[in-house]
Amino acid sequence: MSNLVAWPVFLPLITGFILILAHMGGIRLQRTVSFLAVIGLVLLSGAMISATSTDQYQVYLLGNWTAPFGIVLVLDRLSALMVLITSILAVGALWYAMTTDTDKKGAHFHILFQMQLFGLNGAFLTGDVFNLFVFFEVLLLASYGLLLHGNGRLRTKAGLHYVVINLIGSTLFLFAVGALYGVLGTLNIADMAAKVAVAPQEDLGVIAAAGLLLLVVFGVKAAMFPLYLWMPSAYANTSAAVAALFAIMTKVGIYSIIRIHGTIFGTEAGELAYYYAPWVLGLGLITLLLAALGVMASRGLREQVAYLVLASVATLLIGVGLMSPMALSATLYYLIHSTLIAGAMFLLADVILRGRGSYEDRFESSPAMPNAILIGSIFMISAIAMTGMPPLSGFFGKVLILSAALDDAWFAVITTVVLVAGLITILSMARTGSLIFYKILPEESVPASERGEPLNRMAFIAVIGLLLASPILVVFAQPITAFTEATANQAFNSAAYINAVLSTPAVTEVNK
Amino acid sequence: MEWLISLAIGVLTASGVYLTLRARTFPVVLGLTLLAYAVNIFLFAMGRLTVGLPAVIDKTAEAAQYSDPLPQALVLTAIVIAFGMTAFLIVLALKARGELGNDHVDGLDEAPHNNASKEAK
Incomplete structure (x- = not known):
């Protein structure tokens, strides 16, 4: 049963190897193998969610070396949740890539895609720094490709x-x-946490500095101020399917802060307990303001969606920085929402771009795109979800985070920043919608060669599918928040994590 | 020896930072390489500096009389990864040179009309 931990890591890896061989069999074979593997990942992560529902940790000792001497893979609720979000997002992104022939534009799209999932799942499951x-390098190298x-x-x-x-x-x-x-x-996260708790006074300075250096690294991944400048142009200029998958990449940074910092500098850490949290909170607030300004200043829809992703990351950072189980629970709820909706919005931006021909996604008046009413309504729904207006899930996520902030000393600042940023994004999205869908030029003003292509209905399924997450998150809000609360409580219980990892015995040979 | 090692790490890091802040891609690649060297030596030194001690625990030797093998394994991994990444970055820099027509990190040159005419081709 404990092998369940290893499969989400090795399934994409093995699929990647098979895909190298399948390369000779043409694109259809590659697509079949790749898509089946991603569906398999969704099923696996479903099994992982149910396996962790009893608050148990599942620890897999690689090479059967006990922690802290060997590398361990650890499965708990947080890891299972992250793997589940990744695989659902991957299904949507892969479907879109296949139906729009993005994967035909280069030789090894599917292999890189699987290696990306390999790196992501590995990063979510490993218990070793x-x-x-x-795994960061694996996922980065695949993401470069x-x-x-x-x-x-x-x-x-x-x-x-x-x-x-x-x-x-x-x-x-x-x-x-x-x-x-x-x-x-030591390099084992659990062992590190145990050693930080008993570290001598003179070592604390070095440990604190190294911890903040790690925060810088995760800040680069999560696009935290002032390390976000790479992010909007990178996301805006890549292909839509890849940008949609990258919606999870910034969350890797958030996850790492929760996992590494939350465990090593958690409640057990004595003097260093949560010393990093004010940094995360403050920088999150600044990031949110700048992201809102970026949303307003964007010149194209894809750039705007990238800034919206940045705004959602900033909201998550604020939630993490509040360092209470309630805030973390709200953060996780918002994380599920923002990742899937951001993926859908990147795909939707590409649908709009294709429909507008030579006008692409620039904010200029253009002739009406084919199926403008359908695309426009979907755009409105996703904008409502993304900007956090009722009745969709973004609103509930923000309400949960703000109500968790009620007890914080910074409550006034947090509320002001979140609400002002929300207002700016709502205004900008309203402007975007009216520019793209209302201010229409006559059809004849553009030569036929520069008009957009008709709506790709198969590809549009991916957008709808990912967007469905939002009403589902609202309708099933009660069980989902119960799950995120349990997850947050487990993530805060670093003593149980340390104990589970360090006490797992090596497997003794039975069948011999 | 401590002075020498820390001086080497410091000089390598400083040169690396300086070079990565340059405007052209080749100095940036060199700077990242120097940073990678610096971090390799740093990792190596984190196993404590010892001379003439075996890498693996010897049963006959006294306790704590060995050099820590783990940082050496880490350095090996880091070297391989840095090597691969540098190779990738060089290829990417060449691709950028070919596509953008110059070797500036920020890509587009000052006169936008040049780019427009290139794109028109």
Whole structure:
């Protein structure tokens, strides 16, 4: 049963290997294999969710070396939730890539896609800091390939920035891990947490510095102020399916802060307990304001969606920075919502771009796109969800986060920033909608060669599918918040995590 | 020895930071390489600096009389990853040079009409 932990990591890896062989069999074979693997991942993560429903930890010892000497994979509610969100998003992104032939624009789209999932799931499940670094590199290398998939000058330029800043991030990660190892003598997250609690006074400075250095690294991943400048252009210039999948990439940073910092510098850490939280909260607030301004200043829809993603990340950072189980529960609810809706919005931006022909996604008046009423209504629904207006899930996420902030000393500032940023994004989205869908030029003003293509109905299914997450999150809000509350409580119980990892015995040979 | 090692790490890091802040891609690649060297030495030094001690625990040796093998494993991993990433970055920089027509990190050159005429081709 404990093998369940390893499968979400190895399934994409094995699929990637098979895809290299399937490359000779043509695109249809690759698509079949890739899509079946992603569906398999959804089923696996469903099984993981139910396996963790009893608050149990499942620890998988790689090579049967007990922690802290070997590398462990740890499955708890938080990891299971992240893997589930990733695989659902992957189904939508892959479906869109297949139905729009994005995967035909280069040779190895499906292999890179599976390697990306391999890196993501590995990062969500590992219980070892250096192993986390390795999985970060795996997912980054795959993301470099995916980001540059297809061609385009702007894509290459944004890709270069993305690669360079992430390489610097990797270097900082190694500095931080090295410093932590030098002081604590271990790389296992649980063991580190246990050692920080009993660290001598003179070592605390180095540990705190290394922890904040790690926060910088995760801040680069999560696009936290002032490390977000790479993000809008990278997301706006890549292909839509890849951008949709990348909606989870920023959440890897959020997850890492919750997992690494929340465990190592958690309630057990004595003097260093949650010393990082004010940084996360403050920087989250600044990020949110700047993201809202970015939403307003965007010149194209894809850029605007990228800034909306940034705004959602900032809201999540605020939730993490509040450091209470209630706030974390609200954050996780908002995380499910924002990841899936952001994915849908990237796909929708691409649908609009294709429908407008030479006008692409620029905010200019153009002739009406084919099926404008359908696309426009879907755009309105997704804008309502993304900006956090009732009755969709964004509203409930924000209400939960704000009500968790009630007890915080910074309550007034948090509420003001969140509400002002919300107002700015709502205004900007209303302007976008009216520019794209209401101010229509006559059909004849554009030559036929520059008109958009008709709506790709098969591809549109992916948009609708991902958007359905929002009403589902509202209708089933009660069980889902119960789940996120249990998840948050488990994530805050770092003593149980440490105990579960360090006490797992090696498997003894039975069938011999 | 501590002075020498820390000086080497410091100089490598400083040069790396300086070079990564340059405007053209080649110095940036070099800077990232230097940063990778610096972090490798740093990781290595985190196993404590020892001379002439075996890497693996020897039963006959006294306790704590060995050099820590784990940072060496970490350095090996880091070297391989940095190597691969640098190779990728060089290819990407060449691609950017080919597509953008110059080797600026920020890509587009100052006169926008040049780009427009290139795109028209």
